[in-house]
């Protein structure tokens with residue numbers, strides 16, 4: 543065994559495996575969510591086309607960053623990342639959407655729901671990761687929660703109609 547077989551960073555191997563399983567859940571979810579946002583960007587129709595087409599583009603560009611950051615966090619713990627659609631669909635907490643076109647308001651509502659699902663999931667999982675003593679990943683996922691909270695705020699503002 544060479545010194546590069548593991549990352550010698552003070553985490554038990556079993557704990558590191560549990561942490562990476564959590565990270566893989568979010569890698570899968572970010573990828574499924576990203577494709578959903580692209581679907582909306584491509585297929586949005588109606589009077590709101592201009593605004594939402596651009597807004598969804600902004601969201602999937604920052605979402606691509608989240609995908610990359612989660613994958614690289616897995617590598618920092620010295621594990622390999624899954625890279626198969628089949629695996630992602632198995633692990634995601636976000637539902638894939640096969641529908642091509644729907645009303646703008648339900649696109650926005652779906653994205654709000656999905657962002658809030660990720661936020662609630664992360665909140666629980668960060669607590670577990672803190673128990674393993676992995677401050678680096680806990681901090682990383684805390685930053686990810688903040689990004690999704692910001693996205694959720696913007697989407698929620700769009701979804702709200704004052705009467």
Ligand SMILES: [Fe+2]
Nearest residue numbers: 583584595599
């Ligand atoms: Fe585009």
